[in-house]
Amino acid sequence: MEFFIQxxxxxxxxxxxxxxxxxxxxxxxxxxxxxNFAQGEMAMFAxxxxxxxxxxxxxxxxxxxxxxxxxxxxxxxxxxxxxxxLENAPVLALVVCFIALLSIFNAMAGMIWSYTIKPFPSPFxxxxxxxxxxVNVRQLGVVGVTLIMLGILxxxxxxxxxxxxxxxxxxxxxxxxxxxxxxxxxxxxGWGLAAAIGATAGMLVAPLVFLDPNMMTGILxxxxxxxxxxxxxxxxxxxxxxxxxxxxxxxxxSYVIGNELKLTFALAMVVGVLLFKPAGLFGRVIVxxx
Amino acid sequence: xxxxxxxxxxxSGFGKMAILFWAILAALPLIGYVRDDPSFDYYMFMGxxxxxYGTAVLGxxxxxxxxxxISLGHSAFFAVGAYTTAILMxxxxxxxxxxxxxxxxxxxxxxxxxxxPALKLEGHYLALATFTLAIAVPQLLKYKAIAGWTxxxxxLLLEKPDPPFNLPLSPDQYLYYLCLFVSMLMFWFVYNxxxxxxxxxxxxxxxxxxxxxxxxxxxxxxxxxxxGISAAITGVAGALSAITxxxxxxDSFTLQLAVSFLVGLVVGGIASLPGCILGGVFIVLVQxxxxxxxxxxxxxxxxxxxxxxxxxxxxxxxxxMYFLPSGLMGGLIALKERLFGAKGPDSTDDPAPxxxxxx
Numbered sequence: 001m002e003f004f005i006q007x008x009x010x011x012x013x014x015x016x017x018x019x020x021x022x023x024x025x026x027x028x029x030x031x032x033x034x035x036n037f038a039q040g041e042m043a044m045f046a047x048x049x050x051x052x053x054x055x056x057x058x059x060x061x062x063x064x065x066x067x068x069x070x071x072x073x074x075x076x077x078x079x080x081x082x083x084x085x086l087e088n089a090p091v092l093a094l095v096v097c098f099i100a101l102l103s104i105f106n107a108m109a110g111m112i113w114s115y116t117i118k119p120f121p122s123p124f125x126x127x128x129x130x131x132x133x134x135v136n137v138r139q140l141g142v143v144g145v146t147l148i149m150l151g152i153l154x155x156x157x158x159x160x161x162x163x164x165x166x167x168x169x170x171x172x173x174x175x176x177x178x179x180x181x182x183x184x185x186x187x188x189x190g191w192g193l194a195a196a197i198g199a200t201a202g203m204l205v206a207p208l209v210f211l212d213p214n215m216m217t218g219i220l221x222x223x224x225x226x227x228x229x230x231x232x233x234x235x236x237x238x239x240x241x242x243x244x245x246x247x248x249x250x251x252x253x254s255y256v257i258g259n260e261l262k263l264t265f266a267l268a269m270v271v272g273v274l275l276f277k278p279a280g281l282f283g284r285v286i287v288x289x290x
Numbered sequence: 291x292x293x294x295x296x297x298x299x300x301x302s303g304f305g306k307m308a309i310l311f312w313a314i315l316a317a318l319p320l321i322g323y324v325r326d327d328p329s330f331d332y333y334m335f336m337g338x339x340x341x342x343y344g345t346a347v348l349g350x351x352x353x354x355x356x357x358x359x360i361s362l363g364h365s366a367f368f369a370v371g372a373y374t375t376a377i378l379m380x381x382x383x384x385x386x387x388x389x390x391x392x393x394x395x396x397x398x399x400x401x402x403x404x405x406x407p408a409l410k411l412e413g414h415y416l417a418l419a420t421f422t423l424a425i426a427v428p429q430l431l432k433y434k435a436i437a438g439w440t441x442x443x444x445x446l447l448l449e450k451p452d453p454p455f456n457l458p459l460s461p462d463q464y465l466y467y468l469c470l471f472v473s474m475l476m477f478w479f480v481y482n483x484x485x486x487x488x489x490x491x492x493x494x495x496x497x498x499x500x501x502x503x504x505x506x507x508x509x510x511x512x513x514x515x516x517x518g519i520s521a522a523i524t525g526v527a528g529a530l531s532a533i534t535x536x537x538x539x540x541d542s543f544t545l546q547l548a549v550s551f552l553v554g555l556v557v558g559g560i561a562s563l564p565g566c567i568l569g570g571v572f573i574v575l576v577q578x579x580x581x582x583x584x585x586x587x588x589x590x591x592x593x594x595x596x597x598x599x600x601x602x603x604x605x606x607x608x609x610x611m612y613f614l615p616s617g618l619m620g621g622l623i624a625l626k627e628r629l630f631g632a633k634g635p636d637s638t639d640d641p642a643p644x645x646x647x648x649x
Contacts, residue, residue, distance in 0.1 A: 035414040037362075037421060085612060091413035093611050095360055096556055099549055100611070103604030110598055217545070221422050260433050267426040271419055275407045278415075 007250045013139040014222075015246020016146040017208070020201030021216075021223025022230065022238035023149065024194040029232050031170045031190025034094055038101035039198055040220030042078075044213060045105045046071040046199030047206050048113050051120055060123050064203060068196045075195025079188040087184070109213040120206030142204050149200060150239045153193075157235070166190060218263055222249065225269040231280030241280065245269065311564070315341075315470055319463040334462035336574055338534045341469040342527045344570025345476050347554040348563070349523030352480055355561030356489065357516040358496030359408065363420030364551050366427045367397050367521040369543035371528025373431070376446040376538040377439055386451050386533045390472060393529035394522045401521020405514035424548040431540035445539030448532060465534050472530055476523050481563060483519070492516055524551075546600070550577075553603050556610050559617025568618050576602055 021039065028036045036042075046067055053063035078101070086093055124141030157163035168176040169186035177183050201223075202216065209215050222245055230241025245266075253262050273280060319334060327333075350364050374393040378384045384392075404423070408416050432443050440446070453464035483489050494502035495509050503509045532538050553576075554569025576583075580599035587597050614621050 035418050037417070082608065089611075091417075092354065092360055092560070093615065095362070095414070095417045096552065096607050097611055099362065099552060100604040100607035103549060103600040103607070107598045107601035107604060111601065217425060221425050224418055224422060260429065263426040263429045264433075267422045270422045271407050274411055274415055274419055278410065 007254050011247035011250035013142050015243035016143045017205050018222040018226040018245050019146050019239040019242025022226035022242050024197040025227045026235050026238045027194040032187050037098040040216030041102045041105035042195050043198035043202035044216040045109050047202035048109050050203050068199050071199035072192040072196040076188050076192035079191035106213050117210040117212040120211045122207035153235055221266045225266050228273040231282045234282050237282030319466050331462040334466045337466050338469045340570045340574045341473045342530045343573045344567040345473040346524045346527035346551055347569040348566040349520045350551050350555050351566050353520035357492045360417040361420040362417050362548050363423035364524045365543045365548035366423050367524045368528035369427055370400050371397050371525030372532035372538045375529040375532040379448055390529045394526050397525025398518040398522035402518035405517025409510050424545045428540040448536040450536040469530050559619030562619040565617050565619035
């Protein structure tokens with residue numbers, strides 16, 4: 001039983017990270033209707049920036065904040081300069097473009113910071129809370145940061161004018177434009193937010209898995225699974241999906257298939273959700289008008 | 291929209307130009323008899339790789355370019371082909387040539403099965419599912435329960451075949467001809483497929499699935515079968531690569547391989563058959579010269595860092611999407627038309643197909 005609870009708690013911790021990645025994906029999907037394959041590599045690159053700042057002697061939380069800011073501006077610039085010319089391009093062109101970004105970020109991180117793995121500090125001590133090694137502060141911290149982020153995003157989208165404008169731009173671009181919303185900038189803002197969320201996810205992951213240019217590849221797949229389970233257009237659903245995927249992954253990993261097939265499990269989940277419940281658990285079914 | 295793609299396939303498939311092109315490819319190994327170059331066998335090996343990648347890109351192109359289904363996971367079918375050959379040679383003692391058709395059948399099955407769920411997925415979602423497949427494959431190949439067959443992390447070592455009938459060829463020259471023969475067979479097959487009724491149906495599904503369905507095309511069947519054939523062709527390429535490299539290992543079938551197929555496709559030209567070979571040539575050239583390109587860039591732009599092949603792929607993909615979305619073949623044809631004037635009314639159309647629409 002204790003082992004079971006331990007696995008569930010560990011699952012919740014990794015679930016929080018998947019939730020972060022999924023939130024970034026949802027953000028871009030909600031604001032632009034695209035699935036960003038470069039989300040993981042963008043997060044990884046931002047984490048390297050944080051590492052470089054910390055390595056240069058910047059205190060952790062200042063590095064944390066400035067990395068999020070840098071990532072936000074970076075995401076904005078990517079949308080403005082790289083994706084804007086392709087706004088009306090067919091899906092294939094966009095997928096190719098995302099794959100290109102993925103390759104470039106991966107290569108740049110390897111080029112600048114080399115492929116050797118690096119330890120990344122965690123702001124939360126690995127302090128045991130229950131005395132049985134069940135729950136520690138670090139795990140609570142990761143879950144807490146995710147929930148805080150979800151809270152901020154919910155408030156932003158529900159109660160601010162800018163959030164409303166972003167939702168309007170995504171749902172009906174031409175009407176929003178007629179109401180005076182600068183639609184193209186809203187897309188850019190969506191990218192900025194997604195990059196900032198991704199950066200947070202990256203900084204939460206890095207202490208657990210060590211920093212290296214390929215650290216996000218597997219996690220991105222789980223992020224996809226989480227976003228799909230929760231409904232790819234629903235932020236709260238994505239967070240819940242992240243926790244579900246994290247716990248399931250850990251339980252299935254330790255009781256059924258072992259750790260070596262975890263990615264295959266993610267694949268099965270992605271394909272399974274897309275097949276049997278494409279709208280996810282909490283998403284709305286979108287009816288296509290012909 | 292459909293007319294130009296058909297004309298593209300037929301015009302640049304197996305006309306006089308194509309026969310000349312394949313004849314030149316077939317004559318290349320003969321240079322080895324004239325010039326005494328110690329690294330000639332290595333050039334032959336590069337030629338094999340180019341043909342293999344070209345064939346793999348052909349499979350991908352059939353799916354993406356002519357049927358509008360996006361796959362980022364064709365490295366998986368390449369792997370299935372390679373492992374089928376390796377396992378059959380190693381454990382069943384089959385001769386290498388007999389494993390190629392079996393690899394094709396196995397990959398057709400795998401592709402058909404993956405094509406079934408793919409039916410429900412379009413555009414981004416299909417890309418997502420296949421992307422996941424590409425990432426999961428190396429881990430699956432390393433799985434302990436099947437390590438007895440796949441060799442686990444270490445992979446399987448094969449025997450490099452010798453030329454049969456005491457032909458006066460070096461092993462690498464012979465393997466080049468083997469690759470040339472098989473890839474020519476694949477191109478011929480795809481060319482005929484596209485020229486006929488099934489090809490038109492595939493392209494109709496790409497251009498307007500609903501209209502195609504209304505015209506009586508069984509879109510579900512065509513899409514799954516196209517997925518299967520595409521996987522089979524890429525799988526044959528995988529089988530050839532196992533034979534020529536004489537080694538298979540899980541870590542050669544990563545997402546990077548799938549991305550390099552995509553690069554080959556985009557560079558050569560979407561929905562262009564000759565473009566596939568150009569793409570294959572390009573992939574091998576970049577892989578082989580990544581180091582020298584990196585050195586050159588370091589010197590000429592006074593960079594402090596090495597430039598890996600991934601970066602070159604990425605930048606190139608972006609540039610092509612902006613400036614030459616129809617790839618090298620599209621560029622060449624546009625150039626020819628500018629120099630010599632357009633030939634017919636349909637040759638001025640944009641050859642790049644719309645993979646799917648955003649409505």
